[in-house]
Amino acid sequence: MSDPTTSPLSPEETPGPDEQPPAEGPRSEEDGSSFDVKLEQYAGPIDLLLDLIRKQKINIYDIPIAEITSQYLDYLRQAKELNIDLGGEFVFMAATLIQIKSKMLLPHDPTLPEAEQEDPREQLVQQLLEHEKFIQAAQMLQQKRLVEENVWSNPPLEAFLDEADEPGLAVSVFDLVNSFQSVLERAKNRPRFDVPGGDVSVESRIEYLKNLLRGEDGPVVLREVFERQPTRRAMIATLLAVLEMVRMQAIILRQDELFGEIVVRKHKMFDVVFSGEQPLLAVEAEYSE
Amino acid sequence: MSDQPTLPSFLPNETERRALLEAIVYVAEEPLTLEQIASGLDLPADVVKTDLQALMEESRKPERGVEIRMVANGYKMSTKAEHHEAVRSFVGTLQPKLKLSLPALETLSVIAYKQPATIPEIQAIRGVNVTGVIHTLLSRKLITTAGRKKVIGKPMLYRTTKDFLVQFGLSDLSELPSLKELEEISKGLLGEGELSGDDEAPREAPGEAAAVEDAAEAPPEEDRSPS
Amino acid sequence: MSDQPTLPSFLPNETERRALLEAIVYVAEEPLTLEQIASGLDLPADVVKTDLQALMEESRKPERGVEIRMVANGYKMSTKAEHHEAVRSFVGTLQPKLKLSLPALETLSVIAYKQPATIPEIQAIRGVNVTGVIHTLLSRKLITTAGRKKVIGKPMLYRTTKDFLVQFGLSDLSELPSLKELEEISKGLLGEGELSGDDEAPREAPGEAAAVEDAAEAPPEEDRSPS
Numbered sequence: 254m255s256d257p258t259t260s261p262l263s264p265e266e267t268p269g270p271d272e273q274p275p276a277e278g279p280r281s282e283e284d285g286s287s288f289d290v291k292l293e294q295y296a297g298p299i300d301l302l303l304d305l306i307r308k309q310k311i312n313i314y315d316i317p318i319a320e321i322t323s324q325y326l327d328y329l330r331q332a333k334e335l336n337i338d339l340g341g342e343f344v345f346m347a348a349t350l351i352q353i354k355s356k357m358l359l360p361h362d363p364t365l366p367e368a369e370q371e372d373p374r375e376q377l378v379q380q381l382l383e384h385e386k387f388i389q390a391a392q393m394l395q396q397k398r399l400v401e402e403n404v405w406s407n408p409p410l411e412a413f414l415d416e417a418d419e420p421g422l423a424v425s426v427f428d429l430v431n432s433f434q435s436v437l438e439r440a441k442n443r444p445r446f447d448v449p450g451g452d453v454s455v456e457s458r459i460e461y462l463k464n465l466l467r468g469e470d471g472p473v474v475l476r477e478v479f480e481r482q483p484t485r486r487a488m489i490a491t492l493l494a495v496l497e498m499v500r501m502q503a504i505i506l507r508q509d510e511l512f513g514e515i516v517v518r519k520h521k522m523f524d525v526v527f528s529g530e531q532p533l534l535a536v537e538a539e540y541s542e
Numbered sequence: 543m544s545d546q547p548t549l550p551s552f553l554p555n556e557t558e559r560r561a562l563l564e565a566i567v568y569v570a571e572e573p574l575t576l577e578q579i580a581s582g583l584d585l586p587a588d589v590v591k592t593d594l595q596a597l598m599e600e601s602r603k604p605e606r607g608v609e610i611r612m613v614a615n616g617y618k619m620s621t622k623a624e625h626h627e628a629v630r631s632f633v634g635t636l637q638p639k640l641k642l643s644l645p646a647l648e649t650l651s652v653i654a655y656k657q658p659a660t661i662p663e664i665q666a667i668r669g670v671n672v673t674g675v676i677h678t679l680l681s682r683k684l685i686t687t688a689g690r691k692k693v694i695g696k697p698m699l700y701r702t703t704k705d706f707l708v709q710f711g712l713s714d715l716s717e718l719p720s721l722k723e724l725e726e727i728s729k730g731l732l733g734e735g736e737l738s739g740d741d742e743a744p745r746e747a748p749g750e751a752a753a754v755e756d757a758a759e760a761p762p763e764e765d766r767s768p769s
Numbered sequence: 770m771s772d773q774p775t776l777p778s779f780l781p782n783e784t785e786r787r788a789l790l791e792a793i794v795y796v797a798e799e800p801l802t803l804e805q806i807a808s809g810l811d812l813p814a815d816v817v818k819t820d821l822q823a824l825m826e827e828s829r830k831p832e833r834g835v836e837i838r839m840v841a842n843g844y845k846m847s848t849k850a851e852h853h854e855a856v857r858s859f860v861g862t863l864q865p866k867l868k869l870s871l872p873a874l875e876t877l878s879v880i881a882y883k884q885p886a887t888i889p890e891i892q893a894i895r896g897v898n899v900t901g902v903i904h905t906l907l908s909r910k911l912i913t914t915a916g917r918k919k920v921i922g923k924p925m926l927y928r929t930t931k932d933f934l935v936q937f938g939l940s941d942l943s944e945l946p947s948l949k950e951l952e953e954i955s956k957g958l959l960g961e962g963e964l965s966g967d968d969e970a971p972r973e974a975p976g977e978a979a980a981v982e983d984a985a986e987a988p989p990e991e992d993r994s995p996s
Contacts, residue, residue, distance in 0.1 A: 296872040306959060313959035342897055381895055385955035386948060390878035394937055401938040402866045403853035405569050406846060408798045423639040424647055426914050427907040428708050430724045433651035440667050468645050487919030506551040557832045565834030565848040566859045582858055605784045607792030621792040629792050635809035719917045719925055727904045
C-alpha cells in the first residue's frame with residue numbers, strides 16, 4: 254500500500270486528455286526506467302502488463318503506475334515502429350493507465366479515514382489478478398494435455414459393431430450450423446462454375462473440386478471431372494488444383510490397375526484442411542500472376 | 543555379464559521391457575513380427591522373444607480379458623474368443639452417438655434453419671436431389687412432416703422433431719446459433735487458426751485511438767474476390 | 770443365497786468378471802461410465818466398481834504397459850505416458866494430436882471455470898477478442914453451445930464438453946484446482962503475499978455453474994464492447 258501522493262511525477266507531467274505517448278525516448282532519464290521490453294507478442298494488453306510486472310518482480314498491490322505506464326507506452330511505440338499491428342484493446346488500456354496515473358495525483362479526500370481512501374489502481378489490480386488465475390489454469394491444462402498427447406488408445410470397437418451401423422460423422426450443434434453456412438455459400442457460388450471460359454484460376458478450381466467432393470462420399474472418376482471442364486485452360490487449372498489438393502492432403506488419388514481409371518476421393522483430413530480459409534488464400538497468392 | 547549387447551538406456555530391465563512390449567503390441571494396428579519389434583526397439587531378438595513369450599503366457603490366465611497371440615507370424619492383442627459374445631452384446635447396449643453422413647447433415651441443417659420447408663425448397667438450396675436423404679432423416683426421427691404447403695402441387699412440408707432437439711442438446715430451436723453469430727465467430731478465424739498464425743482477430747494499428755469503439759466491428763480480412 | 774440378483778450364466782465368478790471387464794474397456798472407444806457397464810452387463814454397480822478398482826490398480830504396476838484410467842467420469846484403456854517415445858515409433862499411422870495455442874488454452878480455461886459463459890464475459894477476463902479462438906474450440910469439440918443467457922441480446926452460452934475431459938485426461942471438472950487455489954497461486958506469484966483488498970468474494974468451483982443470472986463478476990469494461 255503506497256501513498257499515492259508520494260508519486261514521483263510532478264504535475265507538469267500530468268498527461269492531457271488527448272495525450273500522445275510521452276515524447277521522451279525509450280531511455281527515460283528521470284526515473285531510470287530503462288527496462289528493456291523485449292518485443293514479444295502478447296495476446297492482449299493484460300498479458301503485456303502482467304509480463305512487465307513479473308519480470309521486474311513488482312508487487313502487484315503496489316504498482317509504480319507512472320513507471321509501468323511509460324514502459325507500456327514504450328512497448329506500443331516500439332511495436333508501431335516495427336509495424337506490428339496491436340489491437341484497439343492495447344490503446345484502450347493505455348488510456349486506462351494514463352487515467353489511473355492522473356488520478357494518483359489527486360489529493361486525498363480529507364474527510365475520509367485512511368482506510369477508506371480509494372486506490373485508483375484497485376480495479377486494475379483485480380483485473381490483472383483475475384487474468385493471472387486463468388493463465389495459471391491454462392498452464393495446468395497444458396500440462397495435462399501434454400501427458401494426454403503421449404498416451405494412445407487402440408480400441409478394436411469396429412470388430413464388434415453390427416454391419417448395419419452406418420458410418421458417418423458424430424455431429425454437434427456446431428456442425429449443424431457450420432454445414433448450413435457452407436450449403437448457403439455453395440448455393441451462392443454455384444452459377445459461377447457454369448460460365449464457360451469464366452473463372453479458371455487454380456484457386457477457383459480448388460473451390461470447385463472442394464464443393465464437388467464435399468457432398469460425395471465415394472470416389473469420383475478424375476477423367477469425368479476433366480471432361481466437364483469447358484476449356485483447355487480450365488482443364489489445366491483443374492489438373493494443377495488436383496495436384497495442389499493432394500499436396501494439401503485434402504484428397505487421395507488412386508489407380509487400381511495399370512492404365513485403369515484414376516479416381517479421386519476425400520482424404521480423411523479433407524474437412525480439417527478446408528475448415529479454415531487459409532489454404533485457399535495461400536494458394537491464390539502462389540498462383541496469381 | 544559383459545558380453546551383453548548394449549541396451550538402450552531407457553530400457554534398463556525386464557519389467558520395463560515387458561511393459562513397453564505390451565504397449566507396442568496394444569497400439570499396433572497389424573500383427574508385429576519379432577523382427578519388426580526387435581529392430582524397432584533396438585533390442586536383441588532372443589530377449590524380445592522371451593519377453594513376448596512370457597507376456598503371452600501371462601495374458602492367457604483366466605483373469606485376463608485381453609490376450610497377446612501369434613497371428614500371421616506376428617504378435618497381436620485381442621479379446622479372448624470366450625468373451626466375444628458377451629462383449630458384442632455389451633457393445634449393443636451402448637447408446638450410439640448420433641452419426642450422420644455429410645449429405646444428411648447438410649439437409650438436416652437446411653431444414654433446421656428454414657423449417658417448415660418443402661423438398662423443392664431444400665433442393666434449391668442444396669443443389670442436389672435430397673429425397674433419399676429425407677427418408678433417412680425421417681426414419682431416424684430427426685424430421686417429420688408438417689402438413690402441406692398451399693402452393694401448386696401441395697408439396698409436403700418438413701420440420702425438425704423433439705428427438706432432433708434432444709440429440710443436439712437443445713431445449714428449443716431458439717438455442718440454435720444464428721448464422722450471424724456463426725459468422726461473427728468464423729470471422730475471427732481469419733486471424734487465428736492453427737494453420738498459420740497464433741493470435742487472435744485482426745486489429746487496427748495502435749494510435750488509431752478513435753477506432754477503439756468499433757474494434758469488434760472491424761471488417762473481416764479481404765474477402766476472397768472471385769478473381 | 771437366493772436373494773442374489775440373477776447373474777448372467779456366463780459370469781460365474783470374480784475371475785471371469787474381471788476378465789470380461791478388461792475386455793469391454795479394451796474394446797470401447799469412449800470412456801465407459803460405471804452405469805453403462807453395470808447396466809450393460811446386468812451386474813450390481815458396487816461389484817463392478819470394486820472389480821474395476823482392482824483392474825486399475827493391477828494395470829498401474831510397472832510391468833504393465835497398458836493401463837485402465839478414469840477419464841471423463843469413465844473407464845478408459847491407454848498406454849502409459851512414460852512409454853510414449855517407443856510407442857510413437859510404432860504408431861506412425863496414428864494421427865498426431867493437434868496442439869492448442871496458449872491463447873486458446875486460456876480461453877478454454879476461462880470457459881471451464883465460468884461455464885456456462887458468454888463471449889462478452891470471456892472477453893472481459895481475457896481482455897482481447899476471443900471469437901477466433903471460440904471457433905477453434907468449437908470445431909475441435911472442446912466446447913459446445915449451452916443455450917442462451919437471459920439478458921439483453923440473448924447471447925449464446927458456451928460450456929466444455931466430454932471431449933474436453935477426454936482430451937485433457939481429466940476424470941471430471943472437480944479435478945481442476947479451484948479458483949480459490951488459483952487465486953492463492955497468482956497472489957503468491959505477483960504480490961509480496963499481503964492481500965490488500967479483502968472484499969474478494971469467494972468464487973465458485975468449476976462446474977458449479979449457477980452464475981448464469983448474475984453478471985456481477987464481469988469487470989465494467991464490458992460496456993465498451995459494441996452491440
